[in-house]
Amino acid sequence: MPSKTLRELREEMTDERVKEILGQFNVEPRQENENFIVFPTCCHNLEGGSPKLYYYKNTHLFRCYTECDELFDIFHLLVKMEKLRGKEITLHDAVILCDCDDEPVDYYTSQIEDFKYINELMSVVTVDKLPALKAYDKSLLSRYTWDEEAFTPWLEEGISLEQMKLFDVKYDPVNNCIVIPNYDIKGNLIGVRGRFLDPDAPAKYAPLWYNNICLSYPTGRSLYGIYQNQDAIRRKRTVMIFEGEKSVMKYGGFYKDNIALATLGKNMTASHIKEMLDLGVTRVILGYDADYETTEQMLAKREEYRKIAKILVPYFATSILIDYDLGMKYKDSPIDEGKEYFEKLLSQREDM
Numbered sequence: 001m002p003s004k005t006l007r008e009l010r011e012e013m014t015d016e017r018v019k020e021i022l023g024q025f026n027v028e029p030r031q032e033n034e035n036f037i038v039f040p041t042c043c044h045n046l047e048g049g050s051p052k053l054y055y056y057k058n059t060h061l062f063r064c065y066t067e068c069d070e071l072f073d074i075f076h077l078l079v080k081m082e083k084l085r086g087k088e089i090t091l092h093d094a095v096i097l098c099d100c101d102d103e104p105v106d107y108y109t110s111q112i113e114d115f116k117y118i119n120e121l122m123s124v125v126t127v128d129k130l131p132a133l134k135a136y137d138k139s140l141l142s143r144y145t146w147d148e149e150a151f152t153p154w155l156e157e158g159i160s161l162e163q164m165k166l167f168d169v170k171y172d173p174v175n176n177c178i179v180i181p182n183y184d185i186k187g188n189l190i191g192v193r194g195r196f197l198d199p200d201a202p203a204k205y206a207p208l209w210y211n212n213i214c215l216s217y218p219t220g221r222s223l224y225g226i227y228q229n230q231d232a233i234r235r236k237r238t239v240m241i242f243e244g245e246k247s248v249m250k251y252g253g254f255y256k257d258n259i260a261l262a263t264l265g266k267n268m269t270a271s272h273i274k275e276m277l278d279l280g281v282t283r284v285i286l287g288y289d290a291d292y293e294t295t296e297q298m299l300a301k302r303e304e305y306r307k308i309a310k311i312l313v314p315y316f317a318t319s320i321l322i323d324y325d326l327g328m329k330y331k332d333s334p335i336d337e338g339k340e341y342f343e344k345l346l347s348q349r350e351d352m
Helices: 006-011 015-023 074-084 091-097 107-128 138-143 152-157 161-166 226-238 245-252 271-280 293-314 337-345
Strands: 036-039 051-057 059-064 171-173 176-181 189-196 204-205 239-242 260-262 283-286 317-320
Touching: 006 074, 006 091, 006 107, 015 036, 015 074, 074 091, 107 293, 138 189, 152 245, 161 245, 176 226, 226 239, 226 260, 239 245, 245 260, 283 293, 293 317
Parallel strands: 239 260, 239 283, 283 317
Antiparallel strands: 036 051, 051 059, 171 176, 176 189, 189 204
16 A cells, blocks of 8 residues: 655645644634634643744645744644653654544655745745844844853853853843843844853743743744854855854853754745745754663654654755763753864764
8 A cells, every 4th residue: 555645634634624633622713714723822822822822724734824834734843742742752653643644654755845845935925025123123132241250151161251252142240141242143132041040041032022022923023043153054055054152152161163063943934945945055963952861762862853854865965963972961062072082072973
């Protein structure tokens, strides 16, 4: 029996069946017409959420117009929703939840082809429909200070003052946090995050507020460091992807040509890919945090990182960094162990 693709499975699903599946999670439509159904943003909100998750009947795809800012199908939505509930499921598990597992599915091939298709749709929507990212007045950064003593935790981690100045890092004495601005490729200020230093702070990282406005930004549409590092990336045609901003700065402290960017997590979107393609990138190296402590955990994470890397394979020569020797501390970035160990990981990287 020939295998089906994810696209074929979702296109066989009726609109009523999609509503039934989400109804099992107490997610009900807020609006519906002949073209789309609007749901609350259950893709990144455990409860409630604004009515900004659109299900388009012609493509059988969802589009989140807030935090996620991406296209995905019912199967990927279920993966997201279960993760919010503390449960990690695979696409196969999601297909079973939708009662679509009567026939074999070629997950690897269909995901690659599906991503090409979704990327094409995303490009059209991004150009024709999406509003530009909100740009904030850079003068708001003047309320923050340059405080070398407050930067001590980062200096001890190996982030230089030179790099902090380059990336406009500042200090907020009111909230006792290190201020991290984020710019788009044109140098527009699109958001500001804080690294809160109090041990009892509600969160280590969170967007800052200014005049009752949250200075947040959709991480799915931005790559941290792209403004400062775009020239080096164009020359080298290579990008080193990390999870967090600190790793981008540490890389710049080690190497003159800083080609590092951060996705602020492991989510890789069509917008990210488009930005890298626009810079002429031909190679991407994924350097995700060591979310493992044992060999068994490492091998499981390796498969997770490989799945993300395979999304990039149609567009770039792609490789991943895996710490087979378990020399990294738990949750550390590959660059946190110093230049020598980082280059060891680079020499052992796994090409896809």
